[in-house]
Each structure stands twice: as structure tokens, then as C-alpha cells.
Amino acid sequence: MSTPLAPTPLAPTRPARISLALRDSSTMLRRNLLHARRYPSLTLNLLLTPVVLLLLFVYIFGDAMSAGIGDGGADRSAYIAYLVPGLLLMTIGSTTIGTAVSVSNDMTEGIIARFRTMAIHRPSVLIGHVIGSVLQSVLSVLLVGAVAVAIGFRSTDATALEWAAALGLLVLFTLALTWIAVGMGLVSPNAEAASNNAMPLIFLPFISSAFVPVDAMPGWFQPIAEYQPFTPAIETLRGLLLGTGIGHNGWLAVAWCLALTALGYFWS
Template sequence: MSALSLAARDSSTMLRRNLLHARRYPSLTLNLLLTPVMLLLLFVYVFGGVMSAGIGGGGADRSDYVSYVVPGILLMTIGSTVVGAAVSVSMDMSEGIIARFRTMAIHRGSVLIGHVVGSVLQSVASVVLVALVGVLIGFRSVDATVLEWLAALGLVLLFSLALTWVAVGMGMVSPNVEAASNNALPLILLPLISSAFTPIEAMPGWFQPVAEYQPFTPVIETLRGLLLGTEIGHNGWLAVAWSLALIVLGYRWATAAYGREPK
């Protein structure tokens, strides 16, 4: 059997292990899934009437704000879901499973690949669930072509992969599960200071560059452009650049931590 076949076999085994592990802890999965859904309903039905006034909805019609907020919530869904990857990796580290895997005759990268692919699949499932809720409450993308939908899906997958590698790195270096969960909090909080809920122009002038050029805003604006027909501008290449940079950073961080022998 070739080295590539061995890597694929061991990675699929680790993927199956992580998916079964996630099934054993449904409370964590449900919490990660329900949080963005609750935020979506909160912002649409509690704040939507007021927030829509700032984006041309006239204050009473929430439909404009539904369209505006759903892409941001989708990205927040990815950020909250990959926290589970950080927790899962940290759990393996603290329980000694990673140390045991290091001594076994398996492909060295299969452990991390299993965590990453499992988390990306969970992120996509979470995004689909939140998108369905968005459609039920009024989100529509009638003008988007099939190509634009495929590009949006590709961007979601790319950004999910990027955040997952970062989360895996966080889990590898965290001393315990609680620390891993806390270390991954920026992945949930960063969307709150992006264009997910309010336009950049409505923020204080000194804060606008921070909100505009952090990783989430370009991806959110690119999704809006693909699905709603708004102007994408420089956000398209910024979204891809941020995603690729985070993939490289997270991959190097995670693999370096995995290769480090425990003290």
C-alpha cells in the first residue's frame, strides 16, 4: 500500500473517530449550533425594526435587515462551531490520547487531519441549518446565479478550513479544556466587531479600519456581494488572502505543537 493510501486510510479512521466522539457529547454540539440561531432570531425580531432604519428599511420593515444580517450570522456560525475543534483537540491532549497516537504506526498527520475535516463538516452542517432558518424568516437571494452560489459555498469552505486550523492550534497549546474554550473565544467575538450587524460607516471613525480589515468583514462583504448583489470591491481578494494566511498560520502552529514531544 502506498504512503498516500495509508495516509487516506488513517485519516478516514481518525475522521470517523472524531465524528463518533462528537455524537457522544451532543450538548456541546447543540450549544454550538443553537447559539448562532438564537442570535439570528434576537437581532431580527428584537433589534431588527430599529436596525433596519439604518440600512434603508424605514424602521418598520425587517426584510432589509434579514438580508443584511444573515451572511454575518453564517460567518459567526463557523467561528462558534470551530470552538468545538479546539475543545476536542485539547481533550485528546489532556487525556493522553495524542501521546499514544504518537507511538502508534499510523500516518503522523492523520490525527490532525481527522480533527480538521470533522470540524469543517460540522461547520458546513451548521451553516446549512442557520441558512435554512434565515430562509424561513425571510432571507432571499433571487438574483444570485449558480456560479455565485458555488463561489459562496467555496468561500465558506475555505474560511471554515482556515478557522479550523487556527482552532486546532489553540487546542494543541492549551493546558486544559477550559483554557482551549477561552482561547477560542476571539473566533466568536470578532464577528461582533465586524460588519456583521452594522455597516462600517456607522462605527466611530477611529474604529472603522479595525472593523474593515479584520478577517471576518471581507468574507462577510464578499458573501453579501455574491448572494445579494452588493459591491464586493477589494473584499474578494482580501477574503481569500485572509483565509490562505490563516490556513498557513494555523497549519504550521498545529503541526509544530503536535511534533513537539511532551515534557
């Protein structure tokens, strides 16, 4: 007599798969937030860079850098208003370097090999990194923004809708840079290489309109500074918070964010 075959397990339904994916992603998110809480040195070091630059450019270089910005010569308060949007986006670039390092650590320290032996939703590992990085970046932006308000930054003309649009742009820009950082972390052989590969996320703001207007740069360099990802986002943020002209920078900033998000997602 033939032995009866064991019943074939039924494949989970689509709602069940979605539920499992959400459960595993939330578990990975909690894991990454616990790592950030237990080892805050990397986040603090990356966060201190924009804060130090903000204080340095305002109180050390402010009088010289503010010449020509504002009405009638050097005006430190006008330069604070000009500087803060660029520093907020630079904060995002700094924070996402930690994401590249964390992903690289996961890939090189053996935890991924263990995850592959478990019945978990495979993309949840990266999704946990991405959502955790977005949350940390938003908190970092709020902290830098609080420091900016403490030293004199004001946005009295922005409406509630413009504030909401500015926050949406910051979150979208964070999502774009985070996916790029995840890709960099995946291809890096170690944490040091991941940190070095992600350094352009900090250096690009220095060749944007974050610190000086594009018009003040050499003519041959202006197209590079104007059309790289940071400048359109910075000018859009200035327009939303300070009432300056946005022009084509709004749709260009959104296009850069969507393109970088798609590139980082499919790369990862």
C-alpha cells in the same frame, strides 16, 4: 560461524505511504465524527448561539437596527438580508471552538501517548479533526441558513455560479478558522483554556460589519472593523448572495483565508 543477519525491511513506496496516510486519516475522521454523534451537547450549544442571535436581532432589535438599511427607513426584510451573511460566518466561528476543545482533550487525556506507540501516520490525528470540523461547520451553516429562509431571507438575484462561489468561500473560511482552532487546542493546558483561547472566533464578528455597516461606527474604529478577517468575508458573501458591491473585499477575504490556513497549519 557467524549468524546470518535478519533481512532489513524495505521502506514503503511513495504510493504505499499515501495509501496508509489516507487510511489513517479516514480512521481518525470516523473517530471524530463518532465523538460528535455520541456527545452532541457541545456542538448544539455552540450552534444555538448564532440561531438565538439571528432571532433576537430580527424580532427584538430588528425595527431599531434596520433603520437606514434598505429603502426609506426601517425595513425588517432588508435587515434580515443584511444580517444573514454575517451570522453564517459567525456560525463557523462558533463551531470551530468545539475543535479547539476536542484537540485539547486529546492532548491532555493520554490518547496521543497511545497513538505514538502505534504505526500510524502522525498528521492523520489533526487531519481527522480538521475534516470533521469542516463537515460539522458546513452542516451548521446549512441549518442556520434554513432558519434564515424560514424567517424571510431570500436571495433571488444570485446565479448558480455565485451560489457555488459563496459555498466555496464558506468552506475556505471554515478551513482557515479550523486550523487556527487546532493550534489553540494544542497549546492549551486543558479544555477550559482551549474554549477561552478560541473565544475571539465568536467575538470578532461583533466588531465587524455583521450587524451594522462599518460607516456607522466611530471613525477611529472603522479601519479595525474593515480590515479584520470577518468583514471582507461578510461583504464578499453579501455581494455574491445579494448583488451588492464587493470591491476589494473579494481578494482580501481570500488572502485572509489563505494566510490564516497557512498560519494555523504550520503552527499545528
